[in-house]
Amino acid sequence: MPAAAASAPQDRPIGVFDSGVGGLTVLHELLVQLPREDFVYLADTARFPYGPRPRQELERFALEVAELLLRRRVKLLVVACNSATAAALPALQERMLQTTLGVDVVGVVRPGAVHAVAATRNGRVGVLGTEATVASGAYLEAMAAVDPHVDVVQVACPDLADIIEGGFPFDQRVVDTVRRYTRPLVEAGVDAVVLGCTHYPLVRPMLQRMLGPEVAIISSGAPLARQVGHILGARGLAAAREREGEYSFLTTGDPEAFRALGTHFLQMPLGEVRRAGPAPTPSEVTPA
Ligand code: DGL
Numbered sequence: 001m002p003a004a005a006a007s008a009p010q011d012r013p014i015g016v017f018d019s020g021v022g023g024l025t026v027l028h029e030l031l032v033q034l035p036r037e038d039f040v041y042l043a044d045t046a047r048f049p050y051g052p053r054p055r056q057e058l059e060r061f062a063l064e065v066a067e068l069l070l071r072r073r074v075k076l077l078v079v080a081c082n083s084a085t086a087a088a089l090p091a092l093q094e095r096m097l098q099t100t101l102g103v104d105v106v107g108v109v110r111p112g113a114v115h116a117v118a119a120t121r122n123g124r125v126g127v128l129g130t131e132a133t134v135a136s137g138a139y140l141e142a143m144a145a146v147d148p149h150v151d152v153v154q155v156a157c158p159d160l161a162d163i164i165e166g167g168f169p170f171d172q173r174v175v176d177t178v179r180r181y182t183r184p185l186v187e188a189g190v191d192a193v194v195l196g197c198t199h200y201p202l203v204r205p206m207l208q209r210m211l212g213p214e215v216a217i218i219s220s221g222a223p224l225a226r227q228v229g230h231i232l233g234a235r236g237l238a239a240a241r242e243r244e245g246e247y248s249f250l251t252t253g254d255p256e257a258f259r260a261l262g263t264h265f266l267q268m269p270l271g272e273v274r275r276a277g278p279a280p281t282p283s284e285v286t287p288a
Pocket of ligand 1: 020023
């Protein structure tokens with residue numbers, strides 16, 4: 001490919017990030033819905049988990065990760081992490097506007113919230129999320145903007161992302177943990193539940209069994225991927241090539257550990273995973 005064509009904005013990759021493997025559930029939808037695009041996924045695994053961290057720290061992490069992806073010349077940024085979206089979306093949008101291209105930033109909260117409000121029949125919606133996401137009230141705000149009369153029941157699940165990030169096999173401890181978190185939603189009689197953490201689609205069968213077959217389980221991946229497609233179309237940034245795009249991975253942690261776990265979760269081969277970014281300081285590695 002000639003050098004000029006390689007740097008055309010349409011040919012640049014889409015950047016996607018999460019604290020770990022959870023965002024692969026979003027990347028999976030993007031790969032399926034936008035097969036011609038290139039993607040670069042960054043997992044900030046050295047600083048996982050994001051869920052127990054304060055808003056200011058998450059905002060700083062998100063801005064640092066965004067810089068690493070900007071160096072890869074991304075044409076659009078997907079925040080495939082609810083905790084980072086809830087804490088840092090406005091700051092990320094402001095930063096991306098300062099880039100030469102004016103890179104758009106899409107987060108996972110709004111697409112899931114809109115979808116859930118459309119899905120509920122009885123007006124009662126549940127949200128499962130990390131402590132950071134639940135405390136931010138981001139889902140309450142996003143749903144109220146669509147329909148202020150929907151009743152939202154939020155449940156913070158402090159250790160669920162950690163257990164999932166710990167990998168297979170899922171044992172009785174996972175079943176007990178998931179059951180504990182679904183109980184308040186069953187008691188509240190919600191008929192739609194948003195998975196407000198991108199790790200949770202990985203335990204979706206368990207959630208569906210415990211919530212009951214008539215409850216709609218909503219994850220942000222599919223509606224977010226549609227939104228990304230619309231933005232690329234509207235901005236004239238969709239990849240023009242005929243062939244399938246490529247995808248690659250960066251992690252701030254151990255590349256081998258990420259590759260082993262990520263292959264299960266993406267349900268596609270991962271290929272090479274490279275280390276990115278400066279080594280985090282010891283106080284950044286463990287949440288306060
Ligand atoms: N996957 C992330 C989210 O959607 C967070 C998991 C974590 O780092 O605590 O919130």
